[in-house]
Amino acid sequence: MKEIKCNICGSNDYKVVHRGLKDDGSINLDTKKVYASSSNIVGNDRIVKCNVCELKYVTPQLEAKDIVDAYSEGSDEKFVSQNKWRMITFKRCLKEVEKATRGQKGKILDIGTAGGAFLKVAKDEGWDVAGIEPNKWLCNWCEENYGIKIQQGILEKTKYKSKSFDVITLWDVLEHVPDPSATLKKCRELLKDDGILVVNYPDIGSMPSKLMRSKWIFLLSVHLWYFTPKTLKKILSKTGFQPILFKKHWQTLSLGYLVYRMEEYSKVLAKISGFFVRLFRLGNLSIPYWLGQTLVVAKKKTN
Ligand SMILES: [Zn+2]
Numbered sequence: 001m002k003e004i005k006c007n008i009c010g011s012n013d014y015k016v017v018h019r020g021l022k023d024d025g026s027i028n029l030d031t032k033k034v035y036a037s038s039s040n041i042v043g044n045d046r047i048v049k050c051n052v053c054e055l056k057y058v059t060p061q062l063e064a065k066d067i068v069d070a071y072s073e074g075s076d077e078k079f080v081s082q083n084k085w086r087m088i089t090f091k092r093c094l095k096e097v098e099k100a101t102r103g104q105k106g107k108i109l110d111i112g113t114a115g116g117a118f119l120k121v122a123k124d125e126g127w128d129v130a131g132i133e134p135n136k137w138l139c140n141w142c143e144e145n146y147g148i149k150i151q152q153g154i155l156e157k158t159k160y161k162s163k164s165f166d167v168i169t170l171w172d173v174l175e176h177v178p179d180p181s182a183t184l185k186k187c188r189e190l191l192k193d194d195g196i197l198v199v200n201y202p203d204i205g206s207m208p209s210k211l212m213r214s215k216w217i218f219l220l221s222v223h224l225w226y227f228t229p230k231t232l233k234k235i236l237s238k239t240g241f242q243p244i245l246f247k248k249h250w251q252t253l254s255l256g257y258l259v260y261r262m263e264e265y266s267k268v269l270a271k272i273s274g275f276f277v278r279l280f281r282l283g284n285l286s287i288p289y290w291l292g293q294t295l296v297v298a299k300k301k302t303n
Pocket residue numbers: 006007008009010011050051052053054055
């Protein structure tokens with residue numbers, strides 16, 4: 001574990017806003033379980049708020065290499081079982097993307113592709129698609145099920161040519177990566193000058209977060225950075241982007257999966273609801289939910 005500086009301003013002047021399990025901020029968890037795509041390990045980590053720029057983040061964190069290694073291994077059947085529902089969300093998202101590109105379809109790069117649900121939707125709509133994903137099993141799953149070849153690894157090590165994409169997407173990714181500023185800078189390099197960046201993230205300043213406090217469902221050990229519209233604008237600006245849209249991002253999952261995710265918060269409630277869900281065979285019911293997820297569309301800053 002190492003002490004982490006603010007990823008936006010570089011300061012290490014902070015105050016603790018969420019103590020975590022232990023006073024020194026140490027955690028002791030199975031990293032492979034924490035860094036699975038379907039991870040629902042509730043955050044036991046110490047969250048701090050930068051006194052200079054207000055970014056909230058976890059410190060100390062594991063070494064970046066250990067985090068990437070943990071993401072790379074393991075299989076995640078539970079996660080891909082939800083792709084059908086994710087595609088409902090992504091069809092809506094793609095419409096938003098196409099609004100920003102004024103209906104033009106070109107080359108799209110999805111970072112942290114997971115099981116490829118977004119790329120499948122985009123490909124079916126006529127986009128030329130590419131994806132990067134550290135998890136080997138998910139890459140294979142995507143190729144076998146959708147016929148889309150995903151580059152296994154991390155963005156920083158890719159060999160794509162600069163200015164070669166019309167759109168770059170980061171779905172539920174920015175809060176996971178060890179260095180969000182570096183990730184965004186690399187996106188800027190790979191995007192064409194009139195390209196569009198699309199990011200979604202859980203907003204820790206949102207009403208659901210304020211109401212649920214330490215029970216907010218996005219306080220997960222797998223999340224390292226907690227943005228608000230203010231800090232997200234700052235990191236975009238620092239890395240050469242200008243946001244053109246912030247909006248609520250409704251996601252859809254099956255009721256069965258939501259009950260599974262509920263287990264970490266209340267085993268009793270999950271058991272009772274699980275019983276009724278099975279009894280009435282409601283596991284496949286589509287449930288749209290919004291608990292602070294925010295969609296951001298940005299373009300390159302011109303200066
Ligand atoms: Zn800061």
